[in-house]
Structure formats: structure tokens, C-alpha cells
Amino acid sequence: MAIVLGPNRYGKAETRLVRVSRDGDTHALVDLNVSVALSGDLAATHLTGDNSGVLPTDTMKNTVYAFAKEHGVGEPEAFALLLGRHFVATQEQVHTAKISIESFAWDRLGPHSFQKRGDHTRTTVVTVTADAVQVVSGVTGLVLLNSTDSEFHGFVEDRFTTLPPATDRILATAVDARWRHLGDDTDWGKSFTGALDALVRAFVGTYSYSLQQTLYAMGNEVLTARPEIAEVRLALPNKHHYLVDLSRFDLANDNEVFIAGDRPYGLIEGTVTRDDAPPALAEWWL
Structure with a gap:
């Protein structure tokens, strides 16, 4: 009987991101919980400890923050597509990137004042491969x-x-x-x-x-x-x-x-x- 490695993935879970857009005196606020999971040609790190194909999860976290600055955030589906396509395009060993986002809504009280809305959470899960993408939106709670x-x-x-x-x-x-x-x-x-x-x-x-x-x-x-x-x-x-x-x-x-x-x-x-x-x-x- 042979023992083999089955499907696997790894990533950075629940990166908390708050992005403030300061357009004059009126600000906009986006509050996200971003999780990244990558899969592909990653057997070596499991079987031999060879990390030559492993992008550190800390790098994934930093990418989320850097993209929020460089590109803005906007709608969570668009941000997830941007991240997923980046990881698949820049990491040859990665065949699939799954980006999951929870979006926490804030109601505006004034130009730069907000109150957190607690009645539900918007969700997004985007899966990106070299040939296709899948966008799943949703709500919980x-x-x-x-x-x-x-x-x-x-x-x-x-x-x-x-x-x-x-x-x-x-x-x-x-x-x-x-x-x-x-x-x-x-x-x-x-x-x-x-x-x-x-x-x-x-x-x-x-x-x-x-x-x-x-x-x-x-x-x-x-x-x-x-x-x-x-x-x-x-x-x-x-x-x-x-x-x-x-x-x-x-x-x-x-x-x-x-x-x-x-x-x-x-x-x-x-x-x-x-x-x-x-x-x-x-x-x-x-």
C-alpha cells in the first residue's frame, strides 16, 4: 500500500485591513478580513521540507496591505480578483489562488464619522487559475x-x-x-x-x-x-x-x-x- 500526498494549500488567514480614503474633508472607510490560500506544485515542502517554491504567508499579508495603498480597495470582488490574479501570474508554482473576504459595513454619521453596522456581513470568495476565474458573493448573519x-x-x-x-x-x-x-x-x-x-x-x-x-x-x-x-x-x-x-x-x-x-x-x-x-x-x- 502506497501513501501519497493529497490535495493541499496554504496561505495567510484573516488579514485585517481598514482602508481610509481621504478625499478632502469627506472620508470613505472600507473594513475587510482577507484570507489568501494558494495551491499548486507545492509537494516538495511537504515531502522533503524544500521551501524553494513557498511564498511566505507574511509576504501574502504584506501584498494585501500594499495593494490597498497602490490600487485602493473598492468592491471586495474586484479587490479579490486583483489579488488572486497577482499570485497566479507572479508565482509559477501556484496554479490556483483562492481569496476570501469578509466585509464589515460602516454607516456614515458625518464627513469623517462612522458607526459599525452589525446586522450582517458581506462575503466574497474568488478562485483564480491561469485559465479561469470564479466569483462567489454572499452574506452571512x-x-x-x-x-x-x-x-x-x-x-x-x-x-x-x-x-x-x-x-x-x-x-x-x-x-x-x-x-x-x-x-x-x-x-x-x-x-x-x-x-x-x-x-x-x-x-x-x-x-x-x-x-x-x-x-x-x-x-x-x-x-x-x-x-x-x-x-x-x-x-x-x-x-x-x-x-x-x-x-x-x-x-x-x-x-x-x-x-x-x-x-x-x-x-x-x-x-x-x-x-x-x-x-x-x-x-x-x-
Whole structure:
């Protein structure tokens, strides 16, 4: 039996970057968490400790900061493409560069004052090879809740089932969504805003008989609204809300007072895609 080295990569994870653009008295702020992962002809460092093909991860970190100064940052997809193409073009031994970015939003309070927005995080994962690129945008931690227009009944029951059917329940989730673009040249800011609006619009507008139904509606709305997107992948945790029993206090609870559950929770995951979408360059499940 032979033992061989399998797929591998290395890089610099979570380089924190804050870029201030000082255009007169009005400043702009970009706050990113940038991770770089490179793969290719790198077996020697694993097998013999030969580092002649290893670009130090410290160099990757410095490249992120230097590019932020030399080129600016702009939209995270554009910055990730710039970094990924640089590493593949300048390092012959590197065949694939994967750049992952978390973007933290700040709301403007004045010309040079900001307040950090905490309701969700924008994400970007760009994969670059010598011949192709793949751009995946997304959002994580987008908490949504419908206080009605949600049911759940008609499910399988066995001897371990205790969950009662529900005809009027709270539906809440923290959306973790990714969407793969058809190309690498689009208005990234407009595309992200449009996809985010579509996700929210579908959640609000869907009378839900299951969180699975809501997931499909959200993905379908994104693809309908944004022709530049090939497919959408979503992970929706079911943020359970349990009705509190107030009968011991001689009080009726008419679907008004709930316990917000923490864990365990149901987790619904799925993909909504165009039937003619080209295959992915690299795996990009959540």
C-alpha cells in the first residue's frame, strides 16, 4: 500500500485591513478580513521540507496591505480578483489562488464619522487559475423574522415524534447565502445590493409551509432579479420560538409570548440554480 500526498494549500488567514480614503474633508472607510490560500506544485515542502517554491504567508499579508495603498480597495470582488490574479501570474508554482473576504459595513454619521453596522456581513470568495476565474458573493448573519404567515404540519410522525403541528408560528432564521456569478466583470456593488434585496423580499413575501419552501423562494427570487448570477446556495437555521405555557398563572397565551430557542436547531440547506448554468470552477459549498 502506497501513501501519497493529497490535495493541499496554504496561505495567510484573516488579514485585517481598514482602508481610509481621504478625499478632502469627506472620508470613505472600507473594513475587510482577507484570507489568501494558494495551491499548486507545492509537494516538495511537504515531502522533503524544500521551501524553494513557498511564498511566505507574511509576504501574502504584506501584498494585501500594499495593494490597498497602490490600487485602493473598492468592491471586495474586484479587490479579490486583483489579488488572486497577482499570485497566479507572479508565482509559477501556484496554479490556483483562492481569496476570501469578509466585509464589515460602516454607516456614515458625518464627513469623517462612522458607526459599525452589525446586522450582517458581506462575503466574497474568488478562485483564480491561469485559465479561469470564479466569483462567489454572499452574506452571512442576516437575521430575518416573520411573526406570522408560517405553518408546519403534515410531516412524518413516528413513535419519537412530539412536535405538534403548527398553523400559525414565528419563522425566524439567520441567512447564510452564497451566489456564484456567471462572469467576472459586473457592477459588484449593484449586484450585491440587488441580491440582498431579493433575498429579503422573498422571505417577507412568501407564505411559508416549510423553511425549505422559503429557501427555494429566496433563491428563485435572486436568480429572477439578477441575470448575472448562475446559482444560489443557502443555509437557513430555524431559529425556533416556543410558546410559553402561562396556564399556571391563569393567563391565556394567544400566540403572543415565546421563548427564543438557542440550540439545537433545524438547519435547512439547498441550492437553486439555472438549468443552463456552466459548471463551477471549484467547489464552493458553505
